[in-house]
Amino acid sequence: xxxxxxxxxADSAAAAAHPDALSALVARARTGDRAAxxxxxxxxxxxxxxxxxxxxxxxxDARDAAQESFLRAYKYxxxxxxxxxxxxxIYRITVNVCRDMMRARRAAGGSSAAGGQTAYEFEEAxxxxxxxxGDAERAALLAQRxxxxxxxxxxxxxxxxxxxxxxxxxxLATEEVAxxxxxxxxxxxxxxxxxxxxxxxxxxxxxRERRPGG
Amino acid sequence: MDCARNEKLLALxxxxxxxxxxxxxxxxxxxxxxxxRRVASDFAAGRELLALHEPPxxxxxxxxRIRRNVLREIDGGAPPxxxxxxxxxxxxxHHALALAACAAFLxxxxxxxxxxxxxxxxxxxxxxxxxxxxxxxxxQENGPAxxxxxxxxRADETEAKxxxxxxxxxxxxxxxxxxDRRAPRAKSAARRAAPIEAASNVxxxxxxxxxxxxxxxxxxxxTCQEAAAVSEVAGLxxxxxxxxxxxxxxxxxxxxxxxxxxxxxxxxxxx
Numbered sequence: 001x002x003x004x005x006x007x008x009x010a011d012s013a014a015a016a017a018h019p020d021a022l023s024a025l026v027a028r029a030r031t032g033d034r035a036a037x038x039x040x041x042x043x044x045x046x047x048x049x050x051x052x053x054x055x056x057x058x059x060x061d062a063r064d065a066a067q068e069s070f071l072r073a074y075k076y077x078x079x080x081x082x083x084x085x086x087x088x089x090i091y092r093i094t095v096n097v098c099r100d101m102m103r104a105r106r107a108a109g110g111s112s113a114a115g116g117q118t119a120y121e122f123e124e125a126x127x128x129x130x131x132x133x134g135d136a137e138r139a140a141l142l143a144q145r146x147x148x149x150x151x152x153x154x155x156x157x158x159x160x161x162x163x164x165x166x167x168x169x170x171x172l173a174t175e176e177v178a179x180x181x182x183x184x185x186x187x188x189x190x191x192x193x194x195x196x197x198x199x200x201x202x203x204x205x206x207x208r209e210r211r212p213g214g
Numbered sequence: 215m216d217c218a219r220n221e222k223l224l225a226l227x228x229x230x231x232x233x234x235x236x237x238x239x240x241x242x243x244x245x246x247x248x249x250x251r252r253v254a255s256d257f258a259a260g261r262e263l264l265a266l267h268e269p270p271x272x273x274x275x276x277x278x279r280i281r282r283n284v285l286r287e288i289d290g291g292a293p294p295x296x297x298x299x300x301x302x303x304x305x306x307x308h309h310a311l312a313l314a315a316c317a318a319f320l321x322x323x324x325x326x327x328x329x330x331x332x333x334x335x336x337x338x339x340x341x342x343x344x345x346x347x348x349x350x351x352x353x354q355e356n357g358p359a360x361x362x363x364x365x366x367x368r369a370d371e372t373e374a375k376x377x378x379x380x381x382x383x384x385x386x387x388x389x390x391x392x393x394d395r396r397a398p399r400a401k402s403a404a405r406r407a408a409p410i411e412a413a414s415n416v417x418x419x420x421x422x423x424x425x426x427x428x429x430x431x432x433x434x435x436x437t438c439q440e441a442a443a444v445s446e447v448a449g450l451x452x453x454x455x456x457x458x459x460x461x462x463x464x465x466x467x468x469x470x471x472x473x474x475x476x477x478x479x480x481x482x483x484x485x
Contacts, residue, residue, distance in 0.1 A: 037288075038285065167229065
C-alpha cells in the first residue's frame with residue numbers, strides 16, 4: 001500500500017481510531033486474519049519506528065527493529081490479553097527488540113559500519129531532513145544542534161542512553177523504564193542522573209568549542 | 215546543603231525525578247544559591263537540546279517496505295499442519311535430545327539392574343526364613359546350654375503343621391563306643407536332633423547359602439549321628455542301612471524336606 005502523503009498522517013488517522021476498533025482488529029488478527037494484522041501495523045508503525053530510531057540511532061537499524069517487532073507481535077499475538085493496551089504492548093516489544101539488537105551489536109564488536117563507530121550508529125543531519133521552515137540559517141543551526149545531541153547520546157554507555165531516551169524522550173515513568181530494562185527504579189534514577197550530567201558536560205564543551213573565540 | 219554534591223540532585227530535579235521532600239529542600243536552596251541556580255539552568259537547556267533528538271520523517275515507502283517484509287515472512291513461514299508440526303517438533307526439536315538421553319539412561323539402568331534383580335531376589339526371598347530356621351537350630355546346637363531345644367511355640371507349631379522330621383544317622387560301628395561314653399548327654403542330643411529343622415539352599419546360584427547350609431547340615435549330621443547312636447543304644451530306632459548315612463533336612467517350607475544319603479565315612483560327610 002503506497003501513499004504519496006507522508007506516512008505520519010495515515011498513522012495519525014489510524015491511531016485516532018476508536019479503541020474498540022483496535023480491539024476488533026486485534027481479535028481478527030488473532031484468528032489469523034492477515035488483513036487485520038496489516039491494519040494493526042499501519043496503526044502503530046510510526047510509533048514503533050520512531051522509538052527504534054531513538055534507541056538505535058539510524059534508519060536501517062530502526063527499520064530492522066520495526067520488522068522484528070511486528071514479527072514478534074504476530075508470533076505472540078495469541079498471548080495478548082483482550083482488554084490490554086495494544087499500543088503499550090507493542091511498544092514494550094519494540095524496546096526489547098532494540099535492546100536485543102544493541103546486545104547483538106555489542107557482542108559482534110560494535111558497529112558494522114566502516115570507521116569503527118560506536119554501537120550507537122547515528123546519522124548526520126545531512127542524511128535526512130525534517131519538515132523545516134524556509135529559513136536556511138535556522139535549519140542549519142537546528143541540524144547542528146541535533147548532531148551535537150546525537151553525538152552526546154552516542155558517547156553514553158548503552159544503559160544510560162536507554163534510560164534517558166525512555167525517560168526524557170519517550171516520557172515513560174521511572175517505574176516503567178525500570179520494568180522495561182529489567183532493573184530497579186533506584187538504578188534507573190542513578191543512570192538518568194549520570195546520563196544528564198554527561199549530556200550537559202558534552203553539550204557545554206561542544207558549544208564552547210564552537211563559540212567564536214572559545 | 216553541600217553545593218559540590220548537588221549536581222546529581224539538580225540533574226534529577228531538572229526531570230522531576232526527585233522525591234517530593236527532597237525537591238522542596240533543593241528548591242529552597244536554589245532560591246539562595248546563585249551557583250546552583252546556574253547549574254540548574256544548564257540542565258534545563260540540556261533537556262531542551264535533547265528534545266531536538268526527533269526522528270526523521272519516514273516516508274510511505276519506508277513503512278511499505280516494513281509491512282511487505284513482515285507479511286512475506288508471515289506467509290513464507292506459514293506453519294505446517296498442526297499435527298505435522300507437532301511431530302516434527304517432537305522428533306527434531308530441542309526436546310528430542312533430552313528425551314533420547316532419558317530413554318537411553320533408563321535402558322542402561324534396566325539392563326544393569328536385571329542381573330541384580332534376578333540373582334538377588336529369588337534366593338533372597340527364600341533364604342531368609344530357611345536361614346533363620348537353620349540359624350535358630352545352629353544357635354540352639356551350639357548354644358551354651360546343652361540340649362537346647364527349639365522354642366516350645368516353634369516346636370508346637372512345627373508339630374502341629376508337619377510330622378516331626380525324622381533325623382537319623384547311621385553311625386559307623388566304631389563310633390558306638392564313643393557314643394556310649396557320651397551316654398549322659400544322649401537324651402539332650404536326641405531332643406536336640408529330633409526336631410531339627412535345617413534348611414539348605416542347594417541351588418547353584420547361591421553358593422554362599424549352600425555353604426552355610428552344608429555347615430549346618432554337617433552339624434546336624436554329627437548330631438544326628440550321636441542321636442541315632444543313642445537311640446540305637448536305647449533301642450528307640452533301628453536304622454535299616456548301617457552303611458549309609460541318611461540326613462533329612464526340613465526346609466522352611468513345611469512341604470519340602472531334603473533327604474541326603476551319603477556314605478557313612480566321615481570324609482564323605484559334607485563339609
